[in-house]
Amino acid sequence: MAQYDVIVIGAGPGGYVAAIRCAQLGLKTACVEGRESLGGTCLNVGCIPSKALLHASHQLHEAEENFAKMGLKGKSPSVDWKQMLSYKDDVIGQNTKGIEFLFKKNKIDWLKGWGSIPEAGKVKVGDEVHEAKNIIIASGSEASALPGIEIDEKVVVTSTGALELGKIPKKLVVIGAGVIGLELGSVYKRLGSEVTVIEFLDNITPGMDAEVSKTFQRTLKKQGLDFVMGAAVQKVDATKTKATVTYKLKKDDSEATIDADTVLVATGRRPYVDGLGLEALGVEMTERGEIKTDGHFATSVKGVYAIGDCITGPMLAHKAEDEGFAAAEIIAGQAGHVNYDVIPSVVYTWPEVAAVGATEEMLKEQGRAYKVGKFPFMGNGRAKANFAADGFVKILADKDTDRVLGCHIIGPGAGDLIHEICVAMEFGAAAEDVARTCHAHPTYSEAVREAALACGDGPIHV
Incomplete structure (x- = not known):
């Protein structure tokens, strides 16, 4: 022993x-x-x-x-x-x-x-x-599945099966508009699949800052992903090569079906x-x-x-x-x-989405006075040069102390950019501390500095 x-x-x-x-x-x-x-x-x-x-x-x-x-x-x-x-x-x-x-x-x-x-x-x-x-x-x-849906990891798959499909599906239905579903949906859309995302809620990526979530969904729609929101999946009927998803719309209780070569069940873990x-x-x-x-x-x-x-x-x-x-x-x-208040989250689509700390919705619920500093990547020279100017940086700071309370980024390299704010929050920094820190030019990170400046007298490049 x-x-x-x-x-x-x-x-x-x-x-x-x-x-x-x-x-x-x-x-x-x-x-x-x-x-x-x-x-x-x-x-x-x-x-x-x-x-x-x-x-x-x-x-x-x-x-x-x-x-x-x-x-x-x-x-x-x-x-x-x-x-x-x-x-x-x-x-x-x-x-x-x-x-x-x-x-x-x-x-x-x-x-x-x-x-x-x-x-x-x-x-x-x-x-x-x-x-x-x-x-x-x-x-x-x-992976957690919906009741009554049988996973075979060939036609009806979790994220595990979606990473090793025998071929690229012509039609992919994704059940769940969370991180996993949107990332893998993006992969197959780029590879030529028709992708439809069915989500029970009225917004994608639950818990994300609402403004970012709406912008994110619009961006994914432009890329060709279709969304059916407010829909409860009733069943998935599958054969060896095809599947039919039946769902019910919450707004009018009507029922509809959609056919797919592959169904990805991405309803959480x-x-x-x-x-x-x-x-x-x-x-x-x-x-x-x-x-x-x-x-x-x-x-x-x-x-x-x-x-x-x-x-x-x-x-x-x-x-x-x-x-x-x-x-x-x-x-x-x-x-x-x-420190559970400073754990970043990232969605690795294009553009990436990253967040740390409080959302506006959380701060409103707490009744906390706050200010918002925003800067669009359209004002960032590096982003424009790289065809990556979609999105923005949003910093939330305490209205009185200027202490950074959260940050939400949709744009190029968001998953890397967020860590500057993580470090700032760990040390109790103010937005002004970020704004007065020299950032190399031209870099995407300048957008973070500009958002911090927007918490004060205003950004330079907008």
Whole structure:
């Protein structure tokens, strides 16, 4: 029976970061993972492969739409779908092998197989039982489907199946206008599919700043995505090659159908805790099936911690990473902490959408006095040169103190630009602090500075 200071269950972004940080802090560490490769959903069938396909399809879009404008003449490239999938798989391999290297470098034991916790202080993997002073559950999440809809990952698929379709569908129906549905819908639209997104709510990307959400939907419509809003999907009838989606419109209770070659069910994710033995162990759960933790990631069972998608909070890889880092430090006797008010979110479409902190709707609900600084990318020289002038930066600041409360960006490189504001918010900066910081010219980041200036006397370039 092997003995460890820490055993982490799950090698996704939260789990592998927790394991590496534990090892760095001198704790004898093992990580349980049942997949053939490390990295969890994110690296294998989520964030990384989807970004590879987004990148490849964006290059196709640039070639078709913008190359000729820049004097790059020639025949438009054709799509070799098998080669594109091979490229995606190669990207996955490079990343997962990288985590395997980091485990070896940090002397972390990979316990291959699916883990369960028969009792506090013990983790069972296969027929072997290992002892651990501390256990971190980082089991992640799985795609959630609508009741009565059968997923076969060929015609009716989740994000996993959508990343490895046998061919590019002529017609794709996406159920759910959240991040996953819009990203993968964008991929297939660029590759030539007719894409229709069916959403139960009246707006896309729930929880996003309303102004950004409306602008985002208009932009996606211009790109050719069709939207059916306020519609409740009733059923999906599928054969081996086709599917028919039946939905009901909330506004008049009328029913309609739409045919598709592929249906992507993108209605969110749920914690994956099957097989861990949590009920028998006595681990308290929330009503939503999440593992209940205190403010220090501890569960109701002494010595058992939980992080990432299987606990409360946004299901984001970087949120899980932060929690893994913090949980490791707490176990090592340090003061691990996660600032949940400064966790950015990004949609990797084109343009990208990124946000951190409060939305206008949140501030209005709180009754907090605030001011808005906005700047359009149309006023940014670099964005205009790169055919990327759609969108804007919006900074929200306290009306009296000027302290930055949130930022919302739709535009080129939004996922990278948002981190300037994340750092500013971590240090309690005012919008004026951002405005008075020199930004290189010409860069997209100048739009962030101009939005900060707009919180004061006004931007320069509008």
